[in-house]
Amino acid sequence: MVRRILIVGFCMLWTAPPASAAERKGVRPLAEFEIAPDGDFVLLPLIIHSREYRFLVCTGLSTTVIDEKLRDELELPAAESRNTGGNRGKKRYKLGARLGNFDLTFPAGVETGDYTTMREGLDLDFHGELGMDVLQRYIVQIDFDEGILRFLPAVPTGSGEAIRIFQQGQEYSVPILMLTVPGEKSQRFFVSTGRAGNSLDVDNKFLEELEEDEHVTVLSKEKAVARTGTRSFQTVRIESIQIGSFRHEGIIANSGEGNSVGLSYLSRYLVTFDFPRARMYLKKGANFDTVDAPLNMWQVAVERDEKSVTVTQINPHGPAARLGLLPGDRIETLNERHAERLSSWQIRRVLGRCDLPLAAEVIRDGNLVTLKSEPLAGEKIPNEKVANEKVASDATNSKGE
Numbered sequence: 001m002v003r004r005i006l007i008v009g010f011c012m013l014w015t016a017p018p019a020s021a022a023e024r025k026g027v028r029p030l031a032e033f034e035i036a037p038d039g040d041f042v043l044l045p046l047i048i049h050s051r052e053y054r055f056l057v058c059t060g061l062s063t064t065v066i067d068e069k070l071r072d073e074l075e076l077p078a079a080e081s082r083n084t085g086g087n088r089g090k091k092r093y094k095l096g097a098r099l100g101n102f103d104l105t106f107p108a109g110v111e112t113g114d115y116t117t118m119r120e121g122l123d124l125d126f127h128g129e130l131g132m133d134v135l136q137r138y139i140v141q142i143d144f145d146e147g148i149l150r151f152l153p154a155v156p157t158g159s160g161e162a163i164r165i166f167q168q169g170q171e172y173s174v175p176i177l178m179l180t181v182p183g184e185k186s187q188r189f190f191v192s193t194g195r196a197g198n199s200l201d202v203d204n205k206f207l208e209e210l211e212e213d214e215h216v217t218v219l220s221k222e223k224a225v226a227r228t229g230t231r232s233f234q235t236v237r238i239e240s241i242q243i244g245s246f247r248h249e250g251i252i253a254n255s256g257e258g259n260s261v262g263l264s265y266l267s268r269y270l271v272t273f274d275f276p277r278a279r280m281y282l283k284k285g286a287n288f289d290t291v292d293a294p295l296n297m298w299q300v301a302v303e304r305d306e307k308s309v310t311v312t313q314i315n316p317h318g319p320a321a322r323l324g325l326l327p328g329d330r331i332e333t334l335n336e337r338h339a340e341r342l343s344s345w346q347i348r349r350v351l352g353r354c355d356l357p358l359a360a361e362v363i364r365d366g367n368l369v370t371l372k373s374e375p376l377a378g379e380k381i382p383n384e385k386v387a388n389e390k391v392a393s394d395a396t397n398s399k400g401e
Helices: 067-075 117-123 204-212 320-325 344-350
Strands: 031-034 043-048 050-058 065-066 096-099 102-105 112-113 129-130 139-143 148-154 160-162 176-180 187-191 200-203 218-227 230-241 248-256 269-274 279-284 299-303 309-314 330-334 356-363 369-374 390-392
Touching: 043 129, 065 067, 067 112, 200 204, 200 230, 204 218, 204 230, 204 248, 299 344, 309 320, 320 356, 320 369, 330 344
Parallel strands: 050 129, 065 112, 200 248, 218 390
Antiparallel strands: 031 148, 043 050, 043 096, 065 129, 096 102, 139 148, 139 269, 160 279, 176 187, 176 230, 218 230, 230 248, 269 279, 299 309, 309 330, 330 356, 356 369
């Protein structure tokens, strides 16, 4: 069972890409797509009936899902029923799509879901989720530093440490890692690229064990927006956790019905999924040593259209105000990233961090203004405020066949 967090991100096919990191290692990508960087949400542009629709890339989902409204709009025909395993009783539909130069086929059909609540509650712009029924055929590399997703014909040399992601006897069709908290038995964690926010979800039973053994510090209660409404979860800071030879201190996790690894953890690395050979390669990235901070989404509110992101509200006593932002400012860049490439959720997340330097370029009264600020010594995020904010977390569960 996997929890996933969804949000809009900017995706674009590179029709004539320059030499990439993968190509410089002797492997020319089959296709490259610009995605939102730094652990923001990963979406790709699928072409269906000659129109572009953004789909979230979700390794934690065994079957591709299309929004019910889009299914009706496209008048998709029903696929042949396959009432087996975990998909018993789930109606599927025939779909054909293109992704760059790839023709995507869905022999077993696609499922449908109602994303209305998430679109309205989280300011999303997506029409479905691309699952492992498609991804399992490819080698997929996510470069969080450059903001590039690559489809590759082979794993480039120097891609980092290889870690098995499909375990012997595994009953699921989604990738699974073994994570270890020192002093505890290793646990299986789903790998879900559809999940952002805090780094991990931790099964409630395992979380109880960690609390009993004093391996976690309880932080706060937070709210989540899901397809079916909102839910609450406990957030904790884990003393230490290890994947392969990589170890991190102070990782923040949510309580949940299952264990999963999300984008906030993965964005510390250059990640290469070799799905056909059941391996994931991890190589340290620019954010490897970044310390997790509790989600703090209440500092600023923004509105966006296709061309701009505009600040509408500011907490007058927080990091966004200290940076110098004002209502009406149109954000051009945030920490040297173009705002149009960042989701609204990610912008609010970054502007809610009290512990890191902030920098922005904004258009104010027709003029370009540069803003910079440094964190105050010893400043901590007030967790009681976090509890009042809706955090983007998809409570839909997924179990592979």
